[in-house]
Amino acid sequence: MALTQVPAVQAGGMTLLSTTTLSGASVSLTSIPSAYVHLQLIIRNYLPANNDRTMSMQFNSDTNTRYRWQVSGANAQGSFSNSSIQVYPDTNGTVASGISTVNIFNYTNTTTWKTVDVFGITNWPSTNTELYAKTLTGAYNQTSAISSIQLLADSSTTFTSGTVLLYGVK
Amino acid sequence: MSNPMIRIHDISTDTITDREMTDEEFAQYEANQAAETARKVATVEAEAAAVVAAEAAKQQAFNDAVAAAVAAALAAQQTP
Numbered sequence: 030m031a032l033t034q035v036p037a038v039q040a041g042g043m044t045l046l047s048t049t050t051l052s053g054a055s056v057s058l059t060s061i062p063s064a065y066v067h068l069q070l071i072i073r074n075y076l077p078a079n080n081d082r083t084m085s086m087q088f089n090s091d092t093n094t095r096y097r098w099q100v101s102g103a104n105a106q107g108s109f110s111n112s113s114i115q116v117y118p119d120t121n122g123t124v125a126s127g128i129s130t131v132n133i134f135n136y137t138n139t140t141t142w143k144t145v146d147v148f149g150i151t152n153w154p155s156t157n158t159e160l161y162a163k164t165l166t167g168a169y170n171q172t173s174a175i176s177s178i179q180l181l182a183d184s185s186t187t188f189t190s191g192t193v194l195l196y197g198v199k
Numbered sequence: 200m201s202n203p204m205i206r207i208h209d210i211s212t213d214t215i216t217d218r219e220m221t222d223e224e225f226a227q228y229e230a231n232q233a234a235e236t237a238r239k240v241a242t243v244e245a246e247a248a249a250v251v252a253a254e255a256a257k258q259q260a261f262n263d264a265v266a267a268a269v270a271a272a273l274a275a276q277q278t279p
Contacts, residue, residue, distance in 0.1 A: 049215070050206075053203060053205045054203035054205060056208065057206070057208065060209050061210055092231055113235065184235060185232065195210070
């Protein structure tokens with residue numbers, strides 16, 4: 030019986046590209062290197078200035094309605110009617126113990142729309158000792174490579190505190 | 200009144216810049232926020248309407264089933 034040649038294990042892993050403290054109404058991560066296969070954002074302890082607020086994300090400073098996001102677990106069909114993708118569950122404005130992981134797949138390819146998945150947990154806005162968890166799926170209907178990411182505090186609020194780490198994944 | 204602040208982190212140089220939004224950026228920011236808020240409200244209203252419709256359909260189905268059962272019982276009583 031012939032043995033199948035198993036490819037050698039490739040060097041890879043995750044590289045921390047930046048660590049940024051959330052501040053103001055938005056945070057832009059610019060000049061993202063193109064040397065990776067995927068990007069991963071880890072957003073920790075987002076505390077908005079107001080209670081019950083989310084956080085959203087845009088690419089390449091594109092503010093048009095070219096995005097669509099929904100809660101994961103169901104087939105999605107419809108127009109790109111959002112101007113950003115939600116990346117953090119609705120969170121408490123007093124206590125911040127949450128974390129959200131955002132995967133941006135194949136971000137440098139120039140032939141497909143871009144896809145995002147999000148898994149976030151945080152302090153429930155009404156009772157900050159309770160959990161609020163969300164899994165989301167997002168899409169961006171442009172084929173251009175992603176070279177910058179904008180994180181936006183939710184409507185009528187600003188970032189009080191929090192940290193975002195950007196990893197390149199090979 | 201001043202515009203909101205924004206933070207820009209240039210990863211290639213690891214330089215962080217904090218500055219006020221320009222008037223143009225602020226106008227776009229407000230338009231997007233208003234549109235997203237309107238979409239959220241519309242989504243909540245649609246979900247609430249769907250719940251009401253589902254409850255109404257359930258109630259109607261129950262009423263129909265009761266009516267059918269009553270009709271069947273009456274028909275059975277009238278059968279010699």
